[in-house]
Amino acid sequence: MAADPLFELLLRMGDNTLILAQRLSQWCGHGPTLEEDIALANIALDLTGHTQLWLGLAGEVEGAGRDADGLAFHRDVWDFRNTLLVEQPNGDFGQTIMRQYLFDAWHVLQLEALRESSNPQVAEIAEKAIKEVSYHQERSSETVIGLGDGTEESHARMQAALDLLLPYVGEFFANDAVDEIMKEAGIAPLPDSLRSAFDEQITPVMQAATLTVPDTDFAHSGGKSGRQHSEHLGHILPQMQWLQRAYPDASW
Amino acid sequence: MYAQMVKSTGTGVKSLDEMDPRERAFQERIDAGEKIEPKDWMPEEYRKTLIRQIGQHAHSEIVGQLPEGNWITRAPTLERKAILLAKVQDEAGHGLYLYCAAETLGVSRDEMTRMLLDGRMKYSSIFNYPTLTWADMGAVGWLVDGAAIMNQVPLQRTSYGPYSRAMIRICKEESFHQRQGFDIMMKMANGTAAQKKMAQDALNRFWYPALMMFGPSDKDSVHSAQSMAWKIKMNTNDELRQKFVDQTVPQAEYLGLTVPDDKLAWNEERGHYDFSEPDWDEFYDVLKGNGPCNRERLAARQKAWDDNQWVRDGLLAHAQKREAMKVAAE
Numbered sequence: 001m002a003a004d005p006l007f008e009l010l011l012r013m014g015d016n017t018l019i020l021a022q023r024l025s026q027w028c029g030h031g032p033t034l035e036e037d038i039a040l041a042n043i044a045l046d047l048t049g050h051t052q053l054w055l056g057l058a059g060e061v062e063g064a065g066r067d068a069d070g071l072a073f074h075r076d077v078w079d080f081r082n083t084l085l086v087e088q089p090n091g092d093f094g095q096t097i098m099r100q101y102l103f104d105a106w107h108v109l110q111l112e113a114l115r116e117s118s119n120p121q122v123a124e125i126a127e128k129a130i131k132e133v134s135y136h137q138e139r140s141s142e143t144v145i146g147l148g149d150g151t152e153e154s155h156a157r158m159q160a161a162l163d164l165l166l167p168y169v170g171e172f173f174a175n176d177a178v179d180e181i182m183k184e185a186g187i188a189p190l191p192d193s194l195r196s197a198f199d200e201q202i203t204p205v206m207q208a209a210t211l212t213v214p215d216t217d218f219a220h221s222g223g224k225s226g227r228q229h230s231e232h233l234g235h236i237l238p239q240m241q242w243l244q245r246a247y248p249d250a251s252w
Numbered sequence: 253m254y255a256q257m258v259k260s261t262g263t264g265v266k267s268l269d270e271m272d273p274r275e276r277a278f279q280e281r282i283d284a285g286e287k288i289e290p291k292d293w294m295p296e297e298y299r300k301t302l303i304r305q306i307g308q309h310a311h312s313e314i315v316g317q318l319p320e321g322n323w324i325t326r327a328p329t330l331e332r333k334a335i336l337l338a339k340v341q342d343e344a345g346h347g348l349y350l351y352c353a354a355e356t357l358g359v360s361r362d363e364m365t366r367m368l369l370d371g372r373m374k375y376s377s378i379f380n381y382p383t384l385t386w387a388d389m390g391a392v393g394w395l396v397d398g399a400a401i402m403n404q405v406p407l408q409r410t411s412y413g414p415y416s417r418a419m420i421r422i423c424k425e426e427s428f429h430q431r432q433g434f435d436i437m438m439k440m441a442n443g444t445a446a447q448k449k450m451a452q453d454a455l456n457r458f459w460y461p462a463l464m465m466f467g468p469s470d471k472d473s474v475h476s477a478q479s480m481a482w483k484i485k486m487n488t489n490d491e492l493r494q495k496f497v498d499q500t501v502p503q504a505e506y507l508g509l510t511v512p513d514d515k516l517a518w519n520e521e522r523g524h525y526d527f528s529e530p531d532w533d534e535f536y537d538v539l540k541g542n543g544p545c546n547r548e549r550l551a552a553r554q555k556a557w558d559d560n561q562w563v564r565d566g567l568l569a570h571a572q573k574r575e576a577m578k579v580a581a582e
């Protein structure tokens with residue numbers, strides 16, 4: 001293992017929230033209703049706050065003088081540790097809200113477990129974040145239900161979104177060497193230990209939404225390990241990092 | 253100030269003697285500083301003028317998300333991104349308060365949106381200018397929100413209750429917006445040569461459009477007198493513009509930036525700055541739809557409306573099903 005596993009874990013948390021916030025920010029001013037515009041901006045804002053905490057701690061743990069901004073704005077694709085789900089394009093509003101719900105459902109469980117972390121700084125961030133993330137899940141699940149059980153068109157769009165995105169969910173629950181070490185140290189749960197609770201969370205929501213969960217175990221992977229991101233990340237980063245890269249001497 | 257050229261009766265202000273008893277009683281309540289509430293009797297023109305003005309203000313908040321939203325994904329630090337997200341979220345919230353205030357006058361949010369999209373209602377000319385560099389996020393906060401506050405602070409005392417209460421909530425947040433804009437300008441003006449250049453360029457491009465936000469000169473402002481009598485406009489355009497210049501010039505000096513006006517000079521006798529008028533031909537062009545970004549701004553709102561019709565329909569259908577189930581269960 002090249003890097004410190006705790007550093008890896010913190011990047012996985014912070015990069016997920018960073019990239020998803022970046023995606024949600026693209027909706028600003030273009031949402032379906034004013035209320036949704038406000039909600040999406042609010043979620044992006046919360047996730048940006050979490051990013052500052054996770055990447056800030058990652059920088060401390062690394063001890064190489066990089067702070068949260070240094071990590072966010074000065075790494076290239078291969079150093080990012082977010083899952084493939086969060087870098088997927090926004091698509092229509094249905095895809096955005098389905099991606100959000102699937103992420104929120106995992107995020108709540110992950111933070112609940114991290115609250116019990118043997119690392120007090122990790123536990124503290126999780127404790128702070130979970131209040132906001134529980135609200136994100138409440139809202140995204142209601143919207144998935146409303147649109148799934150809405151009109152014929154909204155139902156079809158939500159089903160298409162679920163079919164498209166479900167294969168990106170498995171990556172959240174696949175254990176690797178970093179996870180094993182974190183579990184051993186009592187810092188984080190094993191990802192696969194959260195799977196049944198995740199299924200219990202989404203099953204009634206999908207039922208109420210009259211959506212059919214595709215019967216497949218196939219899971220894309222490569223994001224959280226950094227082995228192979230999608231092409232999309234390579235377009236998100238230049239936009240996000242441009243000012244910092246173009247004017248390295250400037251402070252903002 | 254997000255209300256420009258709001259049409260009123262255009263017939264001049266009646267004296268109390270010329271009014272019928274209901275109108276007179278209404279005007280006397282306003283003169284006495286009372287608030288008019290949604291269920292109270294009001295002249296039809298008061299209602300219509302208010303709808304136009306509040307609607308224009310609401311639309312400005314919504315369209316105003318676009319030039320700033322343009323930079324959220326490119327904000328240079330996480331902190332700046334968070335602040336900008338919070339600001340744009342506030343603006344959408346302001347839009348919401350204002351649409352609610354307008355709804356109390358009998359016009360729905362959807363109707364107002366349709367009037368925006370088909371050009372029957374306007375939004376402030378300022379949002380038809382592009383945001384080209386990060387310094388523009390500073391200039392928008394400092395100058396555009398600064399100009400908006402000039403108008404909105406007195407409007408907290410406007411005669412229509414729901415509008416006045418919306419303004420009180422909005423003003424609290426706007427002063428934070430202006431401060432964060434000035435903070436960006438400070439950082440840029442005291443930064444590298446490139447940053448300073450961006451800051452000066454932003455001031456050059458936003459100065460005159462900011463002055464235009466107050467609307468045409470009083471001598472050309474045909475709609476003011478009645479609105480002022482009704483206390484839905486509290487100051488004249490020129491008064492507010494002067495106040496804005498007087499406040500902003502020392503701030504520009506503090507930043508070490510140059511206001512792009514050769515005629516700008518302190519007038520000891522008047523106790524105010526003398527300054528050049530903006531190019532009013534440009535202002536009228538922008539109002540007619542020929543500003544640099546009119547087409548993009550309206551197209552973005554039209555697309556948001558059209559592409560997401562299915563979302564609004566879906567959520568409505570679901571709510572109706574729920575309601576039907578509840579009724580059936582009772």
